[in-house]
Amino acid sequence: MENYSKINQDIKTIQNEMFDLMSELYPICRSITGEGVRKSLNIIKNHINLTINEVPSGTKVFDWEVPKEWNITDAYIIAPNGGKIIDFKKSNLHVVGYSIPIKKKIQLEELKKHIHTIPSQPDIIPYITSYYNEDWGFCMSHNQLNELSTGEYEICIDSSLKNGSLSFGEYLIKGEIEEEFLLTCYICHPSLCNDNLSGVVLLTFLAKYLENLNTKYSYRFLFIPETIGAITWLNLNENKVKKIKGGLVATCVGDSGESTYKKTRRGNSKIDQIVSHVLQYSKTNYTIVDYYPYGSDERQFCSPGFNLPVGSLMRTPYRKFLEYHNSGDNLDFIKKESLGDSFRKYLESILIFDQDEKFLNTNPKCEPQLGKRGLYRNVGIMRSDANTDDVEQRELAIFWILNLSDGNNSLLDIAKKSEMPFRIIFETAVQLYKNKLLKQTEST
Amino acid sequence: MENYSKINQDIKTIQNEMFDLMSELYPICRSITGEGVRKSLNIIKNHINLTINEVPSGTKVFDWEVPKEWNITDAYIIAPNGGKIIDFKKSNLHVVGYSIPIKKKIQLEELKKHIHTIPSQPDIIPYITSYYNEDWGFCMSHNQLNELSTGEYEICIDSSLKNGSLSFGEYLIKGEIEEEFLLTCYICHPSLCNDNLSGVVLLTFLAKYLENLNTKYSYRFLFIPETIGAITWLNLNENKVKKIKGGLVATCVGDSGESTYKKTRRGNSKIDQIVSHVLQYSKTNYTIVDYYPYGSDERQFCSPGFNLPVGSLMRTPYRKFLEYHNSGDNLDFIKKESLGDSFRKYLESILIFDQDEKFLNTNPKCEPQLGKRGLYRNVGIMRSDANTDDVEQRELAIFWILNLSDGNNSLLDIAKKSEMPFRIIFETAVQLYKNKLLKQTEST
């Protein structure tokens, strides 16, 4: 991996491509299993060479079991006056996820027990699921509910719930070493954009970008159903997880809010330090929060038996935006520039993860003579009015790197202590290494 | 010990009972030895089955020696005009504690050398002692001193200072285990209420309350003269102190001021964390201060050779209230509600001390499936407008407990990290334990 110059190219192109992919995936009805997931994974496969895995229903995965596969082709409600007032084909949010099939006539009072609305947001359709309790239900706006007249309704959910499999996508970019960085998103939500098509498209294009770089670490991308997918993957790959040296859960990365980083359970792992550093130099506002054991798939990766160094870099976190889990989380809620900014922060974090290293000063006793190597000004012009310009900043970077390269500090540690961006420290270290003033430590 | 429900019962009853006991003890002339102490201990014995110990004068206790026993029956000053201007029977503060017997006629100028007043509080009688320097003296208000006319005064202190013993009370409530929690107060002050009859009555009723619970730890209560009593007890029980896992010195717990917690010398022992937690959730203002090596008997318990985890939970600390060590520290200075609030905080601290434990998550790899055990909502209604109600708080408590029960965190640690009250964490942990999602660690 050479330098940072590619990061600033093409972000605008990529953010448009991310939005286009999101628009393509948006209408599909996804759930934790079923054809909607497979269709979505195959669309992603047009961009990266994803492996699509199928795990049979009933497979034991730790304390859980892979559920039956759910599929749905249609659903509707016909009012007493004959009008179709709910049509699954218009919005897949109208049906409670994992609803069992049903087709019958029913009185309004009975129907109401199966209808979900958001009274405080009366125009909005909520997103509801019932994965592990066989049930059925419809979602609609509260306004629509209020308009329903008494009488007999014809309802239909043309779904199936039977043995099948859980599908997930996986893509590994092999680096120089086997140690891995994990990037994961969930593909189980129907027509919802920020949560979490934004994570899906970000990881798709990040993988596409990274596969063209020569990385030191290997990078593994997961496109899985939330919770049960993470549990399934961890169960199938229990012996691999010790290779995971860092990771990020990509969710809610497309709204117009500020970046929020949720730390790993360890609290001060390398990825925590890196994302903090990237955000600090991002010239954007941001929030960093400690780990909490609810949220997305970091719950599984950071469960005490694994405790992997996996954090989550979001914008407005799940449940903190009004459009969360309802029909307001649509394409209009997404800003392309936010997708682009999130992409940049993910990529910068990965570059630091890949490039950070400990060096050893080859002349630890006193400073080496920089002047004779052309690394320092020859004429000693030191003045109180001298500007801390780029040349001088790079000279100061030399002093910091040489002083701290004692085997205890990585380049990131030095960037933090010197209060300089990693990029300056990294590029200066490369120069010192070429001048044999630094050498590599035995192992990194 | 089952639950917290009893705490909120009967606090009003208990605070009245505490005040009544204080009123009964108030008139007695106590000192570091003597009949006043014995009489007081016997009154306490009406409430709890106290053992009263006697340690002979002259017994060597570390660098000290148990002093002679002091008793006093009367004292007065008769003015030149024949009027009795000082009468011990009206206030035992009028005589300097440990005054040697004297009866003679004396000129005012000579008498004045033995009179103590507080010029800045001219209506108030100070409390003065001279335990280790044989001397005598009277205390009176500064106004009274100013009114004394010259002439010959008849003075009398009908006291005795001879070999006898030092008396102290001790009460042990045995728990499941031998490890102990120490609760100590001093019974050496004459008619003074906040310092320290408040501590005496609080511990009496706390012992009475605790003896009806089935505690894990054993609870030891001491009613001792300050300093020499603590030194004596530690000398006699040197081999027992390793069992003491926590403790509190009860003093100044009845005034209307805010709670003040003085930490143990260790600074972050379990009792320090517990009292901080109790105060944090007490909905009252409070102050927490670091240990300092002067004050009350924590000086001995926290001396470097013992360094026991003993703190002190007070209201306004000694020396910080104007009524300290003078006749202003009387029954009017005490608020029953303050006694009750102090009682509650002591009891809550003890309950946490007794109930805190480390558990192990029995399913450390990924989350266990809570739904199939009825521990989680079946229908996934997660909305941005959902209130963090009690049900949800208990669900979050489940996640915190499972995530952090890795052998490193006790329930109190989890309460702190989750920013939830211990009570919620404890009750939720009991539920998880019953569901076999938690197991006990080998040793706690």
Added chain:
Amino acid sequence: MENYSKINQDIKTIQNEMFDLMSELYPICRSITGEGVRKSLNIIKNHINLTINEVPSGTKVFDWEVPKEWNITDAYIIAPNGGKIIDFKKSNLHVVGYSIPIKKKIQLEELKKHIHTIPSQPDIIPYITSYYNEDWGFCMSHNQLNELSTGEYEICIDSSLKNGSLSFGEYLIKGEIEEEFLLTCYICHPSLCNDNLSGVVLLTFLAKYLENLNTKYSYRFLFIPETIGAITWLNLNENKVKKIKGGLVATCVGDSGESTYKKTRRGNSKIDQIVSHVLQYSKTNYTIVDYYPYGSDERQFCSPGFNLPVGSLMRTPYRKFLEYHNSGDNLDFIKKESLGDSFRKYLESILIFDQDEKFLNTNPKCEPQLGKRGLYRNVGIMRSDANTDDVEQRELAIFWILNLSDGNNSLLDIAKKSEMPFRIIFETAVQLYKNKLLKQTEST
């Protein structure tokens, strides 16, 4: 070393003597080598019995080589109109340090390439050197440069650059033990006062003062050229450096600014704690900054291969004052009171360094009885209105010392934890030691 009383004597005398010595040294043209350095060292030798060392040009010192010796007798520029516009004899700043000899006629345009000014301070002559790049140049005010008319100028630098030696001064005051405290300054700047004749005169008089005390530690004083001198000394004394237990680089100690302490690279070494304590109780404003790997000779002493606990106590740091490295840094820029205040802070720091020790409480179990040893008031007058007067402060000091003298805390640690000045703690500890309530630990 007995007590602090001498510190407060004679500061006024010493600050005048320091200023007089500075005035004597000011006109001499010093550089990193040459007769100016030797002449300066010999003047210092009038005050302290300095050893003057000579290290031959060409000696390899770590990554460096001792340079050729530079000497200069005269330099000037004669204008086309015959007027001498630059005269080295009027200010040695006019010549770029280490300028090679030159004598020729030259057109203005060519000459200008060798002239240095400070456009933003047009009245001021800058201080410029070219130690490791053979070159020549003149420095003048920007106003003077602007007035130069075209034509042919006669220029002359009557210097020599040939094999010789690097000179430095060293002075060791032997204490009871071989472990050392290092005090170092640089003597390579020509007519510049704050940077760094202030450091030179401070160390001269500090040595003179210390040699009359009986110190526990040995004190080593270095008067060396900056950078190359430190590198040379470290190279010659590589086997001695393990004896250095603390140190200070004395520079910029005479201006009217507030004190600034730059910490050692270790960040919390004993000298860091000491100087912080001295500044805290100095009743002056001050700043404490973390170590950074550029600046003065702490760069070499704190290079990773040595990492010595050497900090730097300055006033306004180098480069932070407008007069830095230019003709404004003259005798008028120095305040005698600042020299005196800096002297006091250095001396107080050294006294603490020398006197700090760990004691052990000989009665660790409970408090010893202070009263019977006359260390505590006999009559227990404790009142809420009692002032924390000096007597009481010393009683509290007793409690702090006894409580914390458990083998883990030195007197300085106790001073910090008790929030009392070291002096009170030290003097009280001496009293307790005399009373056999403290004993020395096996090793300090």
